[in-house]
Amino acid sequence: MSGPAGTASSAVRLAAETWESLFRSQVAVMRKLQSGPAFKTLPVKEYDVLFTLSRCPSGQLRLNEINDKVLLSQSSLSRLVDRLEKRGLVERTTAPDDGRGVLLALTEAGSELQKSIGREHVRDIATLVAPALTADEQRELLRLTEKLRASVAGH
């Protein structure tokens, strides 16, 4: 180890406590959000897929791209998409440049439902987050979590 005695272990401890706190805050917020009326018609994870598609400029995403954003196994996502497709909220298309791939796109109904739930969802989020942190603190939290995410994603 480098540095004075105890330095390495306290760095490890700080990282662990930081993650623990991030994780618990996520649990606390998510618990409140998913119990709200916005998700009576559609589970949060299914909404999340609709949301991700709605944010995408091209309007289409590969399943494996979506899988990076969501905490679900590949097979679970495949079946989640089955359910969305059965409800007419999304459409599967074979990727033009890769015969193995599947492109997913929102249908009109899917887009409507996403917007409808999204409006309420966003209000719920603000109700939880705005009283907890100042705007500056929110911006800092946004910056730090984005930095963490980018670093972790890039191995």
Next chain:
Amino acid sequence: MSGPAGTASSAVRLAAETWESLFRSQVAVMRKLQSGPAFKTLPVKEYDVLFTLSRCPSGQLRLNEINDKVLLSQSSLSRLVDRLEKRGLVERTTAPDDGRGVLLALTEAGSELQKSIGREHVRDIATLVAPALTADEQRELLRLTEKLRASVAGH
């Protein structure tokens, strides 16, 4: 609405983007962590219960207290504890002051396993978090997420 036009809506947007970033970073980190070899012997959620018990000064927690920390329904936690109990990692006891309640405590084997997985888990966390954020940034992230959690938990 108060303030100049647009203020309220941009406050809502900031809160939503902050939450989104927090959530995605949690997904990215958790995905890496749970795919590591530390969780071959025990799923993350089950480890989390052992960990929570290990942190508790009295060594015992009520099921409903544990349920606040974990993103699981009451019934799922009940059965998760069944599995831990079947493996001899925890013990259920009727709460002395409330006949409805159940106190959960680690067994010796449970404590051993938690420590063993915990050591590796903590190293994995540090490997992800330390290269991503400076110590000061980690402390700030810890502070902000703890503030958020506390605010949300207190309604």
Next chain:
DNA sequence: CACTGATACATGCAAATGCATCTAGTTTGA
């Protein structure tokens, strides 16, 4: 071009999850 290995997604099946409900213990209030 055939062949080997890798990638993207689907599917069979066992396990985990959540909703609704049940049981039992506790608190409330008339």
Next chain:
DNA sequence: TCAAACTAGATGCATTTGCATGTATCAGTG
């Protein structure tokens, strides 16, 4: 004091999840 309302946790059952594997396509090598 006692019935009604409430709370903690367990359980039946249908849905969701993940692991292992299957199928189809792609990429690289001789």
